């Protein structure tokens with residue numbers, strides 16, 4: 001018990017060790033005097049910089065409701081010159097999080113904005129530094145060209161709200177989320193690490209401190225602190241320590257495409273919602289299961305999104321990896337046979353990885369280990385069951401191969417019910433249960449196998465997650481869910497695919513828009529140049545996740561409410577909507593991401609749109625084609641450009657040519673609406689084909705037919721002459737070069753004008 005109590009002390013002291021950086025920037029003279037008077041015996045006389053961030057932090061702590069708040073205040077106070085063991089652990093973790101031992105000076109004027117790390121990512125193209133406005137993480141205020149002139153006032157407003165929110169808290173998890181919300185847009189300090197957020201620094205320091213504590217737990221119990229003290233000596237002496245204290249565990253989910261989209265068209269949207277929520281959360285639940293078993297904290301889950309999770313563990317935990325993998329395999333095999341798998345890989349590493357500022361290297365390493373293990377899919381259960389027919393009964397569910405007792409498969413229906421609950425309720429929570437599930441009959445059993453029971457409610461609950469992000473409030477819930485949840489609704493509930501199709505212009509169909517960030521691996525591997533400290537890598541992943549996990553859904557809800565966000569998080573998204581809205585939504589997502597990254601040309605996104613050939617066409621088939629088209633958009637090389645494209649009507653269009661493309665479509669639509677003959681489409685299709693044939697046969701493309709047709713068209717529709725001229729100028733360059741994406745633009749206009 002005493003040990004657990006000490007873990008709480010290690011965790012909270014490290015999580016709050018630099019909170020004084022925030023407080024002192026917001027401080028009024030009044031508070032400054034109080035802080036000064038509280039600690040005046042310990043402060044150097046006549047030091048104009050005192051009190052410093054440690055005193056501010058300790059003073060804050062004393063005025064909260066934390067358990068052991070006086071001890072924690074003491075640890076914060078001593079974190080640069082530690083006396084106690086916990087103080088030493090925090091100092092080590094502080095240095096490792098930053099990648100170096102820095103003399104943190106308490107300067108007088110230090111009201112500055114944090115730089116946007118996304119605007120500074122450099123994988124070969126010139127960047128342009130932008131700043132983030134001070135404020136809460138979930139409120140996007142746009143980037144700034146220069147720092148806010150009245151930032152001191154802003155600090156005060158933000159601090160007051162933060163303090164009101166946190167002062168009566170006792171729960172570690174809630175404190176974690178409050179810090180995440182209030183310290184993510186704050187600059188850590190004022191040396192050269194100007195784009196690292198205070199939250200990333202606090203959070204990674206806490207994760208590291210907890211690992212050190214657990215790794216040396218046995219020694220600590222016996223009162224042997226030599227290893228920890230020697231480590232601190234090395235770090236203070238600027239040496240790169242080789243103590244193998246940590247391991248990074250990566251989890252990867254596979255088989256999800258087939259699983260999510262292979263649903264019965266009856267109630268398809270609810271089922272998709274439930275399944276994509278499940279897929280987004282199963283990795284987090286497994287991560288939390290491991291964290292719970294290893295006695296770690298939420299801070300140790302460094303990242304979870306886009307089908308990957310990363311946990312920072314003490315090195316000794318690697319011995320338990322086979323046990324965890326076996327258990328995960330067993331549960332998922334019972335649930336999905338071999339269709340869905342979660343693979344885990346871990347690598348031990350020494351503290352020097354942190355001080356060499358190369359945390360990305362260890363990310364790469366576990367990534368490669370997982371890639372090699374991919375073929376191994378469920379190896380630990382390969383030996384049995386595999387070749388036996390699973391069910392001998394006659395009625396088998398076509399989606400999950402389970403025996404069906406009635407017309408509906410109860411396992412598959414449970415995902416629909418999960419989706420339905422997410423639509424109907426306001427809060428969801430994951431309650432701890434003892435995991436003794438032997439059988440898996442539904443999705444809820446899967447969560448319970450890992451020790452978490454899902455509960456839905458409409459009543460506020462401080463340990464729950466708000467399903468709607470716009471309603472999120474710390475007084476009513478702990479945080480909001482990490483997946484997008486917007487579905488188009490009307491008075492009768494969720495609008496069906498039939499009705500979504502009816503909203504489209506022209507041909508009545510639904511479509512799929514999906515996309516993800518280009519060069520993600522490269523961005524993390526080399527985009528941060530020489531400073532790849534854990535805190536900086538983590539700031540970058542938080543930034544991306546905030547866009548896809550929160551802001552994207554926000555503007556879709558406001559401006560494209562007819563579209564359903566099936567999935568959005570990490571670095572990718574999947575949206576279903578009336579097909580004709582999707583290109584405009586795609587354009588908006590591209591524009592917003594570009595803005596969010598401060599116009600950084602190194603951050604780009606590729607997308608694909610695919611239209612359902614028929615309203616009743618299976619979603620998974622359309623999703624599959626959209627996936628293939630997305631790959632094609634990524635493969636799209638043109639001059640100096642690469643990726644950064646959208647696949648539209650089967651052709652990849654670079655974002656740099658999208659405006660022209662759209663203009664051609666709009667002119668064509670305008671002409672048709674003005675009663676110009678639809679035969680223009682047939683002519684354009686056939687011209688495009690002739691051009692392709694000429695290219696294939698190395699012949700010169702003869703433009704006379706097009707020129708002749710256009711001349712006739714202008715004669716016949718003289719009032720549209722100028723629009724027709726504009727069109728021909730766009731599709732025919734230098735008299736004989738046909739616009740290479742003409743087919744796509746023509747199909748777009750054709751479909752949009754069909755009744």
Ligand SMILES: [Zn+2]
Nearest residue numbers: 397400409412
């Ligand atoms: Zn089924």
